Amino acid sequence: MKKIKVSNNVIRRMPRYLRKLEELEAQGIARVSSSELGNLLGLTPSQIRQDFSCFGEFGQQGYGYNVSALKEEIAKILGTDRGYSAVLIGVGNIGRALMDNFCFSAWGCNLLCAFDVNKDIIGGQINGIPIKSMDELPAFLAENKVDLAVLAVPKEFALSVTDALTENGIEAIWNFTNVDIAEPDSPLIVENLHFSDSLLALSYYISEKKDEDAARAARMERQKAVK
Amino acid sequence: MKKIKVSNNVIRRMPRYLRKLEELEAQGIARVSSSELGNLLGLTPSQIRQDFSCFGEFGQQGYGYNVSALKEEIAKILGTDRGYSAVLIGVGNIGRALMDNFCFSAWGCNLLCAFDVNKDIIGGQINGIPIKSMDELPAFLAENKVDLAVLAVPKEFALSVTDALTENGIEAIWNFTNVDIAEPDSPLIVENLHFSDSLLALSYYISEKKDEDAARAARMERQKAVK
DNA sequence: TAGATTGTTAATCGATTAACAATC
DNA sequence: TAGATTGTTAATCGATTAACAATC
Numbered sequence: 371m372k373k374i375k376v377s378n379n380v381i382r383r384m385p386r387y388l389r390k391l392e393e394l395e396a397q398g399i400a401r402v403s404s405s406e407l408g409n410l411l412g413l414t415p416s417q418i419r420q421d422f423s424c425f426g427e428f429g430q431q432g433y434g435y436n437v438s439a440l441k442e443e444i445a446k447i448l449g450t451d452r453g454y455s456a457v458l459i460g461v462g463n464i465g466r467a468l469m470d471n472f473c474f475s476a477w478g479c480n481l482l483c484a485f486d487v488n489k490d491i492i493g494g495q496i497n498g499i500p501i502k503s504m505d506e507l508p509a510f511l512a513e514n515k516v517d518l519a520v521l522a523v524p525k526e527f528a529l530s531v532t533d534a535l536t537e538n539g540i541e542a543i544w545n546f547t548n549v550d551i552a553e554p555d556s557p558l559i560v561e562n563l564h565f566s567d568s569l570l571a572l573s574y575y576i577s578e579k580k581d582e583d584a585a586r587a588a589r590m591e592r593q594k595a596v597k
Numbered sequence: 598m599k600k601i602k603v604s605n606n607v608i609r610r611m612p613r614y615l616r617k618l619e620e621l622e623a624q625g626i627a628r629v630s631s632s633e634l635g636n637l638l639g640l641t642p643s644q645i646r647q648d649f650s651c652f653g654e655f656g657q658q659g660y661g662y663n664v665s666a667l668k669e670e671i672a673k674i675l676g677t678d679r680g681y682s683a684v685l686i687g688v689g690n691i692g693r694a695l696m697d698n699f700c701f702s703a704w705g706c707n708l709l710c711a712f713d714v715n716k717d718i719i720g721g722q723i724n725g726i727p728i729k730s731m732d733e734l735p736a737f738l739a740e741n742k743v744d745l746a747v748l749a750v751p752k753e754f755a756l757s758v759t760d761a762l763t764e765n766g767i768e769a770i771w772n773f774t775n776v777d778i779a780e781p782d783s784p785l786i787v788e789n790l791h792f793s794d795s796l797l798a799l800s801y802y803i804s805e806k807k808d809e810d811a812a813r814a815a816r817m818e819r820q821k822a823v824k
Numbered sequence: 825t826a827g828a829t830t831g832t833t834a835a836t837c838g839a840t841t842a843a844c845a846a847t848c
Numbered sequence: 849t850a851g852a853t854t855g856t857t858a859a860t861c862g863a864t865t866a867a868c869a870a871t872c
Contacts (some may be wrong), residue, residue, distance in 0.1 A: 378812035381801050385794035389777070391657035403829060415829090416865050423831060427861070431830040432872040448797045449804035463697050467690030468792075471683060477796050517803055542803045544796060549615070554639025559806060561799035563790065565695075569704050570675045574608050576769045577676035577745055579786060596800025606839070630853065641839050642853090658854040659848040725858060836865070842866085843858075846849105 376424045382447055383421055386411060393442040403434035450478030456544075457516050458484040459531055460523035461491055461501055464546050468520060469496045482514060505536075511538040518542040518559075525549045532558075603651045609673055610648055613638060618668040630661035677705030683771075684743050686758055687750035688728055689714040691773050695747060696723040709741060731761075738765040745769040745786075752776045759785075 390410055394402060402419065404415035411418075422428055428443050429435045445451065458465055461484050474481040484501045486492060492503045502510065510516075519540045523531050528547040535543065542559040547552055548566050552558045616638055616765055622630060631642035638645075649667075652674050655661045672678065672683050683701065685692055688711050701708040704785050711728045713719060719730045728738065735745075746767045755774040762770065769786040772778055779785045 377863075381798055382794075384801065385797040388791070388797065389775070389791075405829085414865060416867095417863090419829095419831065427831065429830050430872060431870070432828045434829060437821070447801070449800040452800075452804060452807075454800060454803065463694030467694045470690050472792055474796075477793055478800065479796065485851075508700070518799065541806070542799060544799055547789070548616070554636070559802050560801065561795055561802070563792065563795050564612070564616075564702055564788065565699055566616070567609070568788055568790050569614040569701075569706065570615065570677070571608055572745065572769060572771055572786065573676040573679075573681060573705065574611065574674070575786050575788070576681060577679060579768070580679075583705070604839070632853085641841060642827075643843095644839090646853095646855065652857065657848060657852050658846070659852045661853065827872105830870085832868090832870100834865105834867075836863100838863080839861085841858105841860070843865100844856090845854105847854080 371374075380421050380424055383413070384444055387418075387421075388441060388444045388448065391437055391444065395441060396439050399437055401434050402437055402440075407432070439456075445478070448478075452478065453480065454478065454517040455482050455506075455515060456518045456520055457481040457482055457510070457523060458499075458520040459486075459504075459535070460521065460524060460527075461486040461488070461496070462524065465520075466496060468522065469499050469544075479518075481520075482516065483510060485510075507534065507550035508538050511535075516540065518544060520522070520544045520546070521551065522546045528597065601651075607648050607651055609639070611675055614645075614648075615668060615671045615675065618664055618671065621664045622668055626664055628661050629664055635663070666714075672705070673703075679705065680707065681705065682707040682709050683743060683745045683747055684709055684737070684808075685711040685726075685747040686713075686731075686734075686762070687748065687751060687754075688715070688718055688723070689749060689754070692721060692747075692749035695749065695773075696726050706745075707742065708747075709738060712737075734761065735765050736804040738762075738767065743767065745771060747771045747773065748778065749773045763787065 387407070390407065391402075407413075407418055408415045413522040419429075422440075426443070427445050428440050456479055458468060458481060461469070465484065465486075469481070469484060473534075481499055484499055485504050486498070486501055486508050487504050491501050494501050516539075519535050519542070521528065521531060521535075521543050525547045526550050528545075528549040532543065532551040536558055541557070543551065543560045543561070546565075548564055552560045584593050613665065614634070617634065618629075625645075628756055630741075631645040634640075634645055635642045653670070655670050657669050683706055685695060685708060688696070692711060692713075696708070696711060708726055711723070711726055712731050712734050713728055714731050716730075718728050721728050743766075746769070748755065748762075748764050748770050749756060752774045754776050755776040759770065759778040770783070770786050770788070772789045773792075775791055777789075780788045
């Protein structure tokens with residue numbers, strides 16, 4: 371009965387499958403095999419079948435997978451049909467970018483309200499989403515079922531706002547601040563989008579490539595010298 | 598001589614070490630052991646020592662690591678001292694958020710210029726960074742050493758802009774569009790920040806927790822019934 | 825039916841953890 | 849010196865890949 375714990379690596383690949391399947395569906399492609407999908411994503415067919423088998427049997431021998439059906443299954447696995455609702459804290463640049471451009475509803479998430487301390491924007495709305503004062507946050511969280519908070523405040527306030535959120539029953543945070551907001555063994559669910567971590571990883575890969583290119587060039591130079 | 602290829606997992610942890618070390622340094626802490634660092638980050642001491650040993654010997658037996666020195670070493674490993682420069686394509690909400698708030702220079706990266714198609718903002722600047730027309734992009738890339746491009750355009754333009762960038766010599770892209778911009782075996786270095794993938798992973802973890810909580814509640818209910 | 829492709833079991837590979845000699 | 853902690857080698861664990869019977 372109890373589903374075996376699915377590994378992190380698998381979970382991180384699921385949204386990629388979902389996006390690719392949506393793409394295929396938009397192209398009018400009805401079926402896909404694990405090896406086709408593997409080619410598109412740079413994964414082995416085995417891995418793809420293993421990943422799916424964590425959650426059930428979605429394919430058909432000799433045929434492969436129905437694109438639309440598989441897409442639906444994966445969306446469901448990821449919880450997009452559960453009607454989660456969210457609040458956003460911090461209507462700065464990033465907060466505004468999310469409110470304006472990020473389609474929460476496309477991923478099954480309902481952004482109810484945003485909160486800020488800036489009097490100039492409190493009472494207004496962006497893209498139909500009202501902006502309330504931080505003072506109203508506890509009452510709002512008490513009155514509404516809110517499954518997650520989007521944290522987009524300046525990093526100085528990250529920890530205090532996190533405390534305020536958890537004290538008012540928030541159990542999951544989508545963290546856009548460049549700060550770790552939870553202790554290693556905290557029960558709070560935190561999904562970090564650390565821009566700097568991402569840029570630094572990119573910086574490493576660039577460095578690695580430049581080093582390789584330089585080494586290759588040096589090797590060729592030496593060869594030429596020998597001749 | 599040739600450094601053995603460092604695994605992805607290790608590279609993804611390096612920025613986390615860097616951030617934590619900066620934090621410790623700011624707190625005036627001079628030394629840290631692998632087990633202390635492990636406690637702070639939720640990693641084993643072994644793993645930390647293994648990770649560092651991919652790049653050299655930065656500690657001292659009986660003492661641990663000097664926080665500042667280790668921080669510097671890791672920053673260097675990640676390439677922050679290489680003076681990389683960047684351009685940003687797409688001055689929408691996200692682009693603006695990055696220009697306004699993201700401190701590229703703190704991570705050793707120099708944001709030279711932004712590009713957009715919107716005549717209203719071309720010629721202006723944000724946070725000291727000039728905004729030029731997309732038409733000027735090829736000339737700019739020809740005249741300046743640019744190591745990476747930040748891609749923050751609407752997703753419809755992601756692929757065509759990527760083509761334009763690679764045709765003009767760009768080898769690395771920091772991708773904020775919700776689209777895969779490179780084939781699996783492309784030589785282009787792409788670092789993705791797929792917001793939706795992140796939100797979906799969070800959605801999964803929330804679902805998993807709710808399911809666990811529900812299962813626990815059901816178990817307790819059954820127990821109560823037995824009594 | 826024959827061909828294709830799944831789901832799953834077994835084999836391999838790689839990453840994490842444990843152990844320990846070296847040494848500050 | 850004794851205690852602490854590293855860097856590294858060996859052991860374990862988990863994830864990926866390969867293989868194949870089942871079956872559409």
